[in-house]
Amino acid sequence: MDPELLKRITARRAELxxxxxxxxxxxxxxxxxxxxxxxxxxxWSG
Incomplete structure (x- = not known):
């Protein structure tokens, strides 16, 4: 898997x-x- 994509997925998961x-x-x-x-x-209505 693309390391940049994995980094973005991990960051988004943390945000969520x-x-x-x-x-x-x-x-x-x-x-x-x-x-x-x-x-x-x-x-109040008692």
């Missing part, structure tokens, strides 16, 4: 791994906030 981590963290934050809003809505 980092992006996946960021998105997973963001998704967890969104879900937590949505849960908090659902609780607040239940409390």
């Amino acid at each position: 791994d980092e992006l996946e981590e960021q998105l997973a963290k963001q998704l967890a934050e969104v879900r937590a906030e949505r849960d908090e809003l659902a609780v607040a809505e239940r409390v």
Whole structure:
């Protein structure tokens, strides 16, 4: 395999791994906030 191609594939995989981590963290934050809003809505509507 072309060493340059392998280098590019490895670099892209690292970028995607980092992006996946960021998105997973963001998704967890969104879900937590949505849960908090659902609780607040239940409390407010009473």
